[in-house]
Amino acid sequence: MNKRIAVVVTNLAGSGGEKIALTQAKLFHKKSNKVVLFLLEDIKSYNTENLGFPVIPLTNKKNKFKLFGKLGYKLYAKILASKMKLFGDFDLVLSNLPRSDRTVKELKHNNKYFVIHTSYKAEIEAFSKKLANKKIKLYKYLYNNENLITISNEMKDDFISLDIKPKTIQTIYNPFDFIDIIKKGEEDIRYEFDYIISPSAFRKEKRYDILLDSFKLLKNTNIKLLILAEYNQELSQMIKNRKLEKRVIITGFKKNPYKYINNAKLLVLSSSREGLPTVVIESLILNTPVISTDCPTGPKEILTENLSKWLVPVGDSKKLALKIDEALNKKIEIKKELINKFNEDYIYKSLISLIKE
Known part of the structure; x- marks a missing residue:
C-alpha cells in the first residue's frame, strides 16, 4: 500500500x-x-x-x-x-x-x-x-x-x-541514484585541461584555506583546481593572496555537478567536519578517486579498505598536498562493493x- x-x-x-x-x-x-x-x-x-x-x-x-x-x-x-x-x-x-x-x-x-x-x-x-x-x-x-x-x-x-x-x-x-548520477556524469563539458575538483559550498568548515595552501604546494603545477561554489569575495581574495589566479577557477553553482566530477582527475575534500559527505560518495560512484580529510564524521565510513589510504589529518596542508601528488600518479581502484551500501x-x-x- x-x-x-x-x-x-x-x-x-x-x-x-x-x-x-x-x-x-x-x-x-x-x-x-x-x-x-x-x-x-x-x-x-x-x-x-x-x-x-x-x-x-x-x-x-x-x-x-x-x-x-x-x-x-x-x-x-x-x-x-x-x-x-x-x-x-x-x-x-x-x-x-x-x-x-x-x-x-x-x-x-x-x-x-x-x-x-x-x-x-x-x-x-x-x-x-x-x-x-x-x-x-x-x-x-x-x-x-x-x-x-x-x-x-x-x-x-x-x-x-x-x-x-x-x-x-x-x-x-x-x-x-547510481544510474542517474552515472548518466548525468556522461554529459559533455567544455574544459580541455586536467583538473582536480572541490564541489563544496564556501563555508568556514570546508577549510578552503587548507585546500588552497595544499594546492600551492603541489609538485604538479600543470593541474588546475575547479571550485563548484558561487563566487565569493573572501574566497577570491584567498586565491589572490596565494597567487593562484591562473590555476584556480570558481565555476559557480552547477545543477549538474556530476559531469565535472566525472571528468576530474581527483575530488578533494578539506573539511574540518562533515556528516556523510555526499560529494565523496558521488565521486566514487563516478569512479573518480577521492582525497579527504579524516574529519568527523563520515569520510572514514566511505573511504574503507584500500581507499582508507587517501585519508589525511584535518588541517594538514602538507600531507594533503603529498597525497594529491601521489594520487595523480597512481591508478586507484574503486571497488563497487565498497559503495553499494549507499x-x-x-x-x-x-x-x-x-x-x-
Missing part, C-alpha cells in the same frame, strides 16, 4: 543537506508513494521542474519568522500543519536541518523523524564556551525524546557524549520501515 510522506527542509539553496532532502522526496515518489516536499522558504537552486510531486514553500521570504525565536517556529509549524491538511493524513514526516527541526518539533504528529546531517559534537567544539552551552541547550530541547536518524554511525556517539537522550536513534545512510534501493527499505503498520 502506498504511503503519504512529508519531507521538510529549510530551502533548496544548494547545500548537501538540502540536496539530500530533495533526494529523499524523489526516492519515495519513485517507489510510488505520495510525497510532498515542504520548504520553510521559497528558495530553489536545485531544479524542481517535472518532479511529479508538489514542492510547497511555507513563506516567500528568507528568515521570515527567525527573529521571533521559538514563537517564530511555532508560526512556521502552524503554517506547515495547515498546508499538510490539504493533502490528507501523512504516515511519516522527515525533517532535515536544524531550522526545519525547530519547526517540526512544534508539529503535532505521531511519526516524525529528525535527520541529522552533521557532527554536532565537532560543531560545538569549535565554539566559545558561551555559544557551545547555548547550542547544547538548544539540541537537548530539540532532540530529547525524539526519533533521530544519523547519516553516519560515528554521529550516534555524538549524542551520547553531549548527554542528549533521544527516544530512538539509528543510522540510515543517504540514498544515491544505493537507493537498499536505503529505501530502511526508510519505508519507519512507517509502522
